[in-house]
Amino acid sequence: MKEMNKKEKNRRFSQYNFSSKNRKGVSPVIATVLLIGLVITLGAVVFVWFQNFTHEAVTKFEGENIELVCADVQFTANINNGNLAISNTGNVPVYSFNVKIDKGAGSYTTKEITEAVSNWPKIGLRSSGVFSGDISSYISGATKVTLIPILRGTVSNGDERSFTCAEQYGKTISI
């Protein structure tokens, strides 16, 4: 009986055939090459996919992210009898401004300063530059005017691109 069980076991074992001589599969070298190729391909796919979710970094001053440069922008501004005066008191040239007009009750409009005044300099306001222009037609009915700086930086391929700073870096003038 015990011999029968042992024979039966061996028969079943050989039937399932776990012997390495008969087992077929890919060789370890090919498996390694396939694995490495798969990892590289997956990495490239993830990289391209991830790029679509992130915006290209705009930099200024030898590689510093322009979002950080916004914190160094310093300027003073005033509106007197419809005349807007701006003085760039810092060392960051300001390319343009977004002019946000608050008319109260949650109503506001935003325009770039080139649309609000006619004599904004093309290259913007350099360090210690000053500007004066008539903005009366644009601010009628406004209770507050907020100037938000727009800077100019470069992207990785060398192209120039504008970047609007966050509103916290702007200045609000009460009318």
Next chain:
Amino acid sequence: MNFIKNKKGVSEIIGYILLIAIVVAISVFVYQFLKSYVPKESLTCPDGVTLLIPDYKYNCLENLLNFTVQNEGTFSIGGYFIHASNSTQEIATIDLTHYYTGTNQLSAGAISLGFANALDPGKIVPSVSNGFNLSIDPAVEGTLNKLEIIPMRYVVYQGKNRTASCGNAKISLPIDCN
């Protein structure tokens, strides 16, 4: 059991190599993405930079202006930005460098006293070197009522010689005809 002895797989060394390669690739990618967010030193002026206009001469009829500039601070100065106002506007918006008749050079919108910070503490730029003729521009109407002067220093920034505006040291001076 035989199937345990005969089980095949990728060797541990290959596994380690793959892991390390993946980690290095990810770290390079993250570095490229984040390196621009490392804050760099800003272009600033040191505290203690001060200019003074001890006297001026303003001929309203001929629209001629001269003034003396004195370095009252503890750092040498390379020049200054000068603006004027002829209205009730708080901010002076007339750039006087457009009307400069003095002997110094203009650099980046400032009156430069040389290629270095040449105006030492206590030194003076005499009024004969600081002349402005506004009569050449008929668009400048009325008389000037205020001057604003901002010191300028040459600083080495990211390996290059740059002009730094000392906006925090700006001074305003009301003027009238004399």
